Amino acid sequence: MGSLTLEPVSEQPLTLDAALSEEAVLSTYRRMFAALARDSGAVVDDPALVDIAETLFAAFAEAGEEWLTHEQMRFACRAYPGDQFDNRLRVLKGLGAIREVFPKPNQLRYRASFTSVVGLMFIRRMMDDGGQSEMHRLLALEDLNVADPRTTMDEARQSAANLARAFRLWALELITLTMGTIEELREQAPKLWGTEEIARRAQSLHGTILTRWPELDRVCTDLRSAIYAYSDASRRAAGRLADSAGTTRNLTLLPTETWRTFTQTASKERLASVLDDFVFDAPAPWHDPAAIARAVDEAPRPAPAQPTPPRSTLPDPGPGGSLDSSPGAAVERLAVVAESLLGASSRVALADVLGPDWPSARRLLADLTSVDLRPELPYRLVWSDDLTIDPARRPAWLSHGHLERTP
Amino acid sequence: MTTPDSLDSPESRASHAPAPVRDTAPHARAEAHVRARSGGPLRLHAGEPAPAGMLRLTRSDSSGEALPVWPDGATPSLLDEYQVTPVPVERSGETRRVLAACLTCCWPDLSADPWPGEPAPVELVLDTYRALIGRTDDLMRNWAIGALRRLHDSAWIVMSDGLVSLGPRCALWPVESHAQLKELVHRIPRPERSELTVVADADLVAAARPPVASDPATSAPVPGALAPAGDPPPAAPAEDPPPAAPAEDPPPAAPAEDPPPAAPAEDLPSAGPGGRVEEGTAEFGDLLDGYDERRRAELVAAFMAVEHAAEPVQEARFGALRDPALRRTLGEMLARRGRTLIQHRERWISGYDDGAAGAGVRLGEGERAVLTLVLVHSVAIPRAEGLLPEDTWASPHPTPVEELRRHTQLPIGELEAALRGLRHAGLLTQVKAGEEAGGYVPGPQFHRLTPVARRRLQEELILAAGPHTPLAAAVRARRTTR
Numbered sequence: 012m013g014s015l016t017l018e019p020v021s022e023q024p025l026t027l028d029a030a031l032s033e034e035a036v037l038s039t040y041r042r043m044f045a046a047l048a049r050d051s052g053a054v055v056d057d058p059a060l061v062d063i064a065e066t067l068f069a070a071f072a073e074a075g076e077e078w079l080t081h082e083q084m085r086f087a088c089r090a091y092p093g094d095q096f097d098n099r100l101r102v103l104k105g106l107g108a109i110r111e112v113f114p115k116p117n118q119l120r121y122r123a124s125f126t127s128v129v130g131l132m133f134i135r136r137m138m139d140d141g142g143q144s145e146m147h148r149l150l151a152l153e154d155l156n157v158a159d160p161r162t163t164m165d166e167a168r169q170s171a172a173n174l175a176r177a178f179r180l181w182a183l184e185l186i187t188l189t190m191g192t193i194e195e196l197r198e199q200a201p202k203l204w205g206t207e208e209i210a211r212r213a214q215s216l217h218g219t220i221l222t223r224w225p226e227l228d229r230v231c232t233d234l235r236s237a238i239y240a241y242s243d244a245s246r247r248a249a250g251r252l253a254d255s256a257g258t259t260r261n262l263t264l265l266p267t268e269t270w271r272t273f274t275q276t277a278s279k280e281r282l283a284s285v286l287d288d289f290v291f292d293a294p295a296p297w298h299d300p301a302a303i304a305r306a307v308d309e310a311p312r313p314a315p316a317q318p319t320p321p322r323s324t325l326p327d328p329g330p331g332g333s334l335d336s337s338p339g340a341a342v343e344r345l346a347v348v349a350e351s352l353l354g355a356s357s358r359v360a361l362a363d364v365l366g367p368d369w370p371s372a373r374r375l376l377a378d379l380t381s382v383d384l385r386p387e388l389p390y391r392l393v394w395s396d397d398l399t400i401d402p403a404r405r406p407a408w409l410s411h412g413h414l415e416r417t418p
Numbered sequence: 419m420t421t422p423d424s425l426d427s428p429e430s431r432a433s434h435a436p437a438p439v440r441d442t443a444p445h446a447r448a449e450a451h452v453r454a455r456s457g458g459p460l461r462l463h464a465g466e467p468a469p470a471g472m473l474r475l476t477r478s479d480s481s482g483e484a485l486p487v488w489p490d491g492a493t494p495s496l497l498d499e500y501q502v503t504p505v506p507v508e509r510s511g512e513t514r515r516v517l518a519a520c521l522t523c524c525w526p527d528l529s530a531d532p533w534p535g536e537p538a539p540v541e542l543v544l545d546t547y548r549a550l551i552g553r554t555d556d557l558m559r560n561w562a563i564g565a566l567r568r569l570h571d572s573a574w575i576v577m578s579d580g581l582v583s584l585g586p587r588c589a590l591w592p593v594e595s596h597a598q599l600k601e602l603v604h605r606i607p608r609p610e611r612s613e614l615t616v617v618a619d620a621d622l623v624a625a626a627r628p629p630v631a632s633d634p635a636t637s638a639p640v641p642g643a644l645a646p647a648g649d650p651p652p653a654a655p656a657e658d659p660p661p662a663a664p665a666e667d668p669p670p671a672a673p674a675e676d677p678p679p680a681a682p683a684e685d686l687p688s689a690g691p692g693g694r695v696e697e698g699t700a701e702f703g704d705l706l707d708g709y710d711e712r713r714r715a716e717l718v719a720a721f722m723a724v725e726h727a728a729e730p731v732q733e734a735r736f737g738a739l740r741d742p743a744l745r746r747t748l749g750e751m752l753a754r755r756g757r758t759l760i761q762h763r764e765r766w767i768s769g770y771d772d773g774a775a776g777a778g779v780r781l782g783e784g785e786r787a788v789l790t791l792v793l794v795h796s797v798a799i800p801r802a803e804g805l806l807p808e809d810t811w812a813s814p815h816p817t818p819v820e821e822l823r824r825h826t827q828l829p830i831g832e833l834e835a836a837l838r839g840l841r842h843a844g845l846l847t848q849v850k851a852g853e854e855a856g857g858y859v860p861g862p863q864f865h866r867l868t869p870v871a872r873r874r875l876q877e878e879l880i881l882a883a884g885p886h887t888p889l890a891a892a893v894r895a896r897r898t899t900r
Contacts, residue, residue: 204887204888207886207891208886245888245891246888246891246892246895247892248888249887249888249889249891249892250892250895250896252889252892253877253889253892253893253896254896261876261877261880261889262797262798262801262802262876262879262880263801263802263804264880264887264889265798265802265880265883265884265887265889266802267799267802267803269883269884269887270794270798270799270802270883271799273794273882273883273884274791274794274795274821274825274826275825275826275827276827277827277882277883278827279783279784279787279827279828279832280783280787281882282786282787282788282790282791282828282882283783283784283786283787283790284786284878284882285786285790285793285875285878285879285882286780286781286786286789286790286875286878287780287786287878288776288874288878289775289780289781289871289874289875290452290456290770290775290776290778290779290780291456291778291781291843291845291863292455292456292843292844292863292866293455293456293457293458293572293779293843294568294571294572294839294842294843294844295455295458295572295573295587296505296507296508296510296513296572297493297494297495297504297507297726298507298513298514298517298574298587299493299494299495299595300591300595300596300598300599300602301495301595301598302495302510302514303514303515303517303518303521303599303602304518304598304601304602305514306510306511306512306513306514306515306518307514307515307518307550307602307605307606309511310511310515310550310551311551311552311553
């Protein structure tokens, strides 16, 4: 895998803007394989085509030693249009990424190339971080390689020269960005600039080579200056951004994960150190006398003690039981009241049936009104416009009316 | 606020000011004001004068405290007249009712000024508060104790050893408003205190005092004996709350006006009675005297507004902000207090001047840590995700309390104490959403950061969260070249 990933990285510029737009994705593909392409039209022009390849490789991995037939491959890629699939399969077959299981005519089963799958993994990773983690891996591998007793001086020279070239191109890319628009820099620089970790690893690699082969002095000087140029370009790009940004905009330049990790893992001292040099106001609310008086006036008042009505000390179930609550009871009672007033006649004047005792007259009127309002009872109240007033009589004011039987 | 046990905070904040306050250079004066604003009332050594623009609350041993006053007798109530929202007071109604209860208990002699008053047992204050609101449950008690703590933290009262006395800020009430306070104290119901209280209030007060070295004859009454009326010790008698009988109870310890050297035996060095208010020297005379009455009032109004508003105030609403010449004078007034004007488009507020801020009192470590966490969650992360477009430290994205409780390295107890302190100081605002949800966003104080401070805050966050990124390297490089 070392040699596999090493080649494209060292052979072509690391201009891997991993922006999210399709064009950016495509341009990454183009640049990645620029070193290998026969002509400029050789790289895919639709990111979906890469997805087809990925789907195919997944299907091959699933199938195991059963391999896949053409139909099975088509089925795995059923989400994509037929012509796209055919096109992709032709290219993949042509480049050897997908081959017949046995090189015989009329071969129906196919297998996928391990190398291509690894290559695709590599591409996806490059897309994510613009090659930074690839550089980390590369440096770690190279470090192991040069420490290996079997490594020859020529190999070490080659390795140092490749790295020097990569760092130089990386730095150039950053420098170009730093001189461009601030928006572009903001967008792309964080993917390109290196961390101190990368520079440190590169320097340690450089140290290992130089200690083991002092003769490689010249190529190591090259590597060293490339590393410095790269560190410097990183710092300059960051510096330009830091200068251009407002008072909080630069916060966007660290990814969310970095912030989250910081809040979750930082010690109290480290968190507190952020605000070491800041001064804030001590709590000093103003309590104006008028506001205090108002607060006292608005105090939730204690509920006034309400004396409970006096109760008999003897057990008293009350008159509840004397009420007949059966459904027809009320209607029956009202019918009895009406009949007792009417007797044998079909019509009786209210003035005649109301006694002088107003409380009982009132109760009777209430009952008669209920009678009138119940359509199932065959009685009604008929009121006239007459009103007689006689102070000596009770009731003194009398509006005249009759209780009648209805037919 | 500097210690987890926030009960001690006014003292501890004040004790952060080791350098004696000198009022010689304007620079020293500005620094003193910065210390008072960031740390609460300043401690003064014996005989040490208060810086210009500050009141001196002199104790009987001529040591004392200093705290800033406002020009031309203004108070922050002026903001109401201009319909400018002041910094919100946490649980304002409850806090003020508890302060009223304190005042009722600690101001026995209504013919004198409220400050310094007399110490009273915390339980008496709680009983008075209970009688005022007519509730006796535990919840009420917890709330009242929370309010006492906030009043203590903001130097409105001093609470120590189970005693409450009025704090330095009570000396800021203008004399004209004392009548209103007296009337209020008269209205507040007195608690029915059982005569069978095991220890009388007067004895509690006496016992809490440090042993009096000088003359035993003038010292506190014999413990256990009920204090008869007219007894010299200025303590609150148990069953007879002080202001009820001011007539036959002559003011024992010397109140405000005369500083009697004979009385020190009665005096507490720190929280005790005795003490007088000395008006400070005016600080803005030379700036304000040149203006007619109307302009002068405009300057004072704008000064109060930018210093005490919760948010930047509209330029159009204040003459002294509209007129460039007046605004310049306003800037000079602020500069004498180590402050500066900060512009947010057409609105203005004040903040610590970048040069003078170094003198200020820092927050405690726990509070700084929690504040950093909220800044990251409410500002840095939403910004990194593109959810917070505007260039500001204010944020509509609350940091969930659960996030702070579960996913940080801070112990819960310390977290809660820090949140309380930060909330009270207006550094965090609690956002409620339902019973359990909700969280905290940066509070109104973040409007008061100068552009330089805002930038520095951003840089400090980047240096802390990504110390090995080129961005951090660039920040460090820029700082060394400067």
